[in-house]
Amino acid sequence: MVTGTSLSDVFPLGSRVNELGRLEVGGCDTLELAREFGTPAYVVAEEDLRARARAFLAAGAAAGQADFHVVFASKAFPCTAVLALFAQEGLWCDVASGGELHLALGAGFPPARIVVHGNAKSEAELRAALAHRVGLIVLDNFDEIDRLERLLGERVDAADAQPVLVRVTPDVEGETHEKISTGQADSKFGFSLAQAREALARVREHGGLSLRGLHAHIGSQLLTLEPFARAAEELAKLGEFPVWDLGGGLGVRYTSAQAPPPSIERYVQQIVHAARSHGQGGEHRLLIEPGRALSANAGVTLYTVQSVKQNVSRWVAVDGGMSDNLRPMLYGAPYEAHVADRLEGTTPCVLAGKHCESGDVIAREALLDDPRPGDVIVTPATGAYGYAMANNYNGAPRPPVIFAREGDAREVVRRESFEDLTARDVG
Numbered sequence: 001m002v003t004g005t006s007l008s009d010v011f012p013l014g015s016r017v018n019e020l021g022r023l024e025v026g027g028c029d030t031l032e033l034a035r036e037f038g039t040p041a042y043v044v045a046e047e048d049l050r051a052r053a054r055a056f057l058a059a060g061a062a063a064g065q066a067d068f069h070v071v072f073a074s075k076a077f078p079c080t081a082v083l084a085l086f087a088q089e090g091l092w093c094d095v096a097s098g099g100e101l102h103l104a105l106g107a108g109f110p111p112a113r114i115v116v117h118g119n120a121k122s123e124a125e126l127r128a129a130l131a132h133r134v135g136l137i138v139l140d141n142f143d144e145i146d147r148l149e150r151l152l153g154e155r156v157d158a159a160d161a162q163p164v165l166v167r168v169t170p171d172v173e174g175e176t177h178e179k180i181s182t183g184q185a186d187s188k189f190g191f192s193l194a195q196a197r198e199a200l201a202r203v204r205e206h207g208g209l210s211l212r213g214l215h216a217h218i219g220s221q222l223l224t225l226e227p228f229a230r231a232a233e234e235l236a237k238l239g240e241f242p243v244w245d246l247g248g249g250l251g252v253r254y255t256s257a258q259a260p261p262p263s264i265e266r267y268v269q270q271i272v273h274a275a276r277s278h279g280q281g282g283e284h285r286l287l288i289e290p291g292r293a294l295s296a297n298a299g300v301t302l303y304t305v306q307s308v309k310q311n312v313s314r315w316v317a318v319d320g321g322m323s324d325n326l327r328p329m330l331y332g333a334p335y336e337a338h339v340a341d342r343l344e345g346t347t348p349c350v351l352a353g354k355h356c357e358s359g360d361v362i363a364r365e366a367l368l369d370d371p372r373p374g375d376v377i378v379t380p381a382t383g384a385y386g387y388a389m390a391n392n393y394n395g396a397p398r399p400p401v402i403f404a405r406e407g408d409a410r411e412v413v414r415r416e417s418f419e420d421l422t423a424r425d426v427g
C-alpha cells in the first residue's frame with residue numbers, strides 16, 4: 001500500500017497510512033496508541049462520529065423535511081463520551097432500559113430529546129421515564145399500557161400528558177440476519193397491524209397519554225431501501241399522525257469485500273419520500289433512529305498478536321476476542337483484519353481470540369502480512385455493538401475507549417482493572 005493513500009471506507013474517515021507505513025486513525029499512529037494505552041483497545045475517530053451526525057441532519061434538510069430528528073440508538077455505543085458528542089451535535093437519543101436512560105441523561109441529552117423503548121419495560125423504568133418527562137415513550141404491548149395507565153392515574157391534565165408512540169410490526173422482512181430482524185408479524189417487538197388499532201383506541205381513551213404517532217423498526221443491517229417504503233405503506237393504513245418514527249437499520253460496510261450500503265443521503269431521501277408519499281408530509285415530524293450507521297465505521301479495535309501456529313490453517317491468536325466483539329459469534333458477522341504497520345497482506349489466516357471456546361474467532365478469512373507475535377492487529381468497523389456487548393469472559397478486563405482527533409488521543413473510558421473484577425463482591 002502506498003504511503004499516504006486513503007483507505008477503504010470501512011476505516012474511519014480520515015484514516016491513512018503514514019510515512020512509517022503505519023495505520024493512522026484520527027491523526028494518531030495506531031502503533032503508538034497501542035504502546036500508550038495497551039491492547040485490546042477501542043479507538044474512535046471523533047471527527048468521523050461528528051461528520052456522520054452532520055450528514056444525517058444535512059440530508060434531512062436537503063430532502064426538505066423541516067421537522068426531522070436523528071435519534072441515536074444508544075445501545076450501539078452506550079458510553080458517555082459518545083452520547084455527549086451526539087447530544088452536542090443536536091441529535092436525540094433512543095434508550096431501551098433504565099441504565100441507558102441514566103447514561104443519556106448523564107451525557108447531557110435534554111429529556112425532551114429522549115425516546116424510551118423496550119418490550120419489557122419495568123415499572124421502575126416507566127416511573128423514571130415519566131419522572132424525567134422524556135420526549136416520547138414507545139408503547140410495545142398491552143401490559144405496558146395498563147402499567148402506564150396505573151402509574152399515570154392522577155395525571156389527567158392534558159397539558160401534563162406523556163407523549164407516546166405506538167410501535168407497530170408492519171410484517172415487512174428486511175434481508176438480514178434472523179436475530180436482528182424485527183419487523184415480521186411474529187416478533188417479540190411491538191403490535192401487529194391488527195392489534196395496533198386496539199392499542200391506538202386504548203391510548204386515545206386515556207387522558208394521561210398523549211398519542212403522537214407510530215413507530216416501526218424493521219430490522220438492522222439493511223442494505224436495500226425498499227423495505228422502508230413497504231413499512232411506510234403498512235403504517236399509513238393506520239391513519240395520519242403528527243409523528244412517525246421509522247426506526248434505524250441502515251446497514252454499514254464491515255469489510256471492503258462487501259458492496260457499499262446506500263449512502264446516508266440516499267437513505268434519508270428515501271425515508272422522507274416514503275413518509276411523504278403516504279400522507280406524512282413536511283408539516284409532520286419525522287424521526288429516524290440510526291445506531292450502527294452513526295458509529296460502526298468510526299471505530300477500530302487494536303489487538304496484539306500472542307501466538308501464530310500452522311495446522312490446517314494459520315491461526316493468529318490475539319489478546320482479545322469474544323469479550324470485546326461478540327458479533328462474529330452471535331451473527332456470523334464478517335470482519336477484516338490488518339497488521340497495523342503492514343496493512344496489505346496476502347496470507348490467509350484465522351484471527352482467533354484468547355477465550356476458551358472454539359467459536360472465538362474474530363475473522364475467519366483474514367489476509368495478513370506475515371503476522372508475528374508482538375504485531376499490532378487492527379479490525380475496522382467495530383464502533384457499534386462491540387463496546388456495548390463487551391463482557392468479562394475468562395476474567396477479561398473490558399478494553400478502554402480512546403478518542404482520536406487531529407493527532408491527539410484521549411482515553412474516555414479507562415481499561416477495567418483486575419480490582420474491577422472483584423469490585424461487586426460482597427462480604
Ligand SMILES: *Cc1c(COP(=O)(O)O)cnc(C)c1O
Pocket residue numbers: 073075076094117217219220221247248249250289290291292293384
Ligand atoms: C437496534 C435498534 C435501532 C438501531 O439499529 P441499527 O441497526 O444499529 O441502526 C433503532 N431502533 C430500535 C428500536 C432498535 O431496536
